[in-house]
Amino acid sequence: MARLFGTDGVRGLANADLSPELALSLAVAAAHTLADLADPDRTQPPLVVVGRDPRASGEMLEAAVVAGLASAGANVVRVGVLPTPGVAYLTAEVRADFGVMISASHNPMPDNGIKFFAAGGHKLTDEQEDAIEAALGERWTRPTGAAVGRVHDLLDGADHYTAHLVAATEHSLSGLTVVVDCAQGAASDVAPEAFRQAGADVIAINAEPDGLNINEECGATHLAPLRAAVVEHGADLGVALDGDADRCLAVDANGAEVDGDQIMAILALAMRDAGTLVDDTLVATVMSNLGLRIAMREQGITLVEAKVGDRYVLEELRSGGFNLGGEQSGHVVFTDHATTGDGVLTGLRLMARMAQSGTSLAGLAAVVTKLPQVLINVRVADKAVAKAPEILAAVAAAEAQLAGAGRVLLRPSGTEPLVRVMVEAASEDTAQKIAEGIAADVRAASPLAD
Secondary structure, eight states: OOOSOBTTBEEEEBTTTBOHHHHHHHHHHHHHHHHHHHOTTOOSOOEEEEEEOSOTHHHHHHHHHHHHHHHTTOEEEEEEEOOHHHHHHHHHHTTOSEEEEEOOTTSOTTEEEEEEEETTTEEOOHHHHHHHHHHTTOOOOOOOGGGSOOEEEOTTHHHHHHHHHHHTOOSOOTTOEEEEEOTTSTTTTHHHHHHHHTTOEEEEESOOOOSSOTTTTOGGGOOHHHHHHHHHHTOSEEEEEOTTOSOEEEEETTSOEEOHHHHHHHHHHHHHHHTOSGGGEEEEETTSOHHHHHHHHHTTOEEEEEOSSHHHHHHHHHHHTOOEEEOTTSOEEETTTOSSOOHHHHHHHHHHHHHHHTOOHHHHHTTOOOOOEEEEEEEOSOGGGGGOHHHHHHHHHHHHHHTTSOEEEEEEOSSSSEEEEEEEOSSHHHHHHHHHHHHHHHHHHSOOOO
């Protein structure tokens, strides 16, 4: 049977793949496993923080999760609509045994998801997820009477989280104007308020969620509205969040995109100059552009590679004791201030670097010269083809052709029958030709049945 948990929790079409029954069962299983991991000698009921993004199905799934937790004897602190990093922050702040976020992040509205945070607001390990999955459907004794869990609403959770964001912004943003695209998502209230409290002039767009419009042609997956708004208002920059605000992309004053690799480079240099970048080291994934690697090497910053997925970036950060890492997609983690990617915090600290240095975003982003990057997703019968001798030989031949002026990466998808072929080269044409050639080899080695 396929693993229930993907790279970031359990996701699927709400009320179909991800039903209220499954949500309730997951909550019960989590209460029986994560609570014991947090405190095996407990004498008090577990405490759990539950939040969600504004998509309509979140109301239904929140009710199921809360019911499951309470039926298992856990007390629930319900924080309502809040960004994923806000739920992680409050899980640590109230010293909960674990947290639950109901969100499908950047996915379209019909989807939803459930992700869990361990004590302290940390993402789960594979072993913790496997323990929850193994506990699904196990027989258990239901508590009754006073042993049934209670449910409370934390009405000022957003205020606590906003204050935390502003406190982590190390320079006033006064004099800067920013357009914030909230993706009709979980940060529609928190993000504009945090930027205003930090001193910026704020123009908020796509900040009127109705439960149906989350991520709809807006936010980090659709930058066109932000580009247009930045140019129209003459703003210094634009910040684009996704539906649960755990990631951030930006555009400069001319509307040009500044991606996660460039953002990480800017922030790494800011922290290096301030003497706060641990071991002068940045953690990025294997998908980050070669241009980032070259820029960091030239600046004397070590780059440590992690597997794709912000949870794996977090694992490298924690194991190495580093304090900055992220992904090209805009997930950036500051372990001094957060336990997971935080799009609002990323935007705030990006602006703080602009204010502190007196340099435009375009000027700061110029530290990275990105190489053309081509990505082709190849649908295959068997993802193991990525390690087949003939495919490894084709990759080796391509790398020899690039002669150090590019790279090739083959990566099986974690959730679909795909092999992702990524090629970087000095020119778009070279990258495209090499990627198409390897993709054709992959298709021939693992053809789909007719």
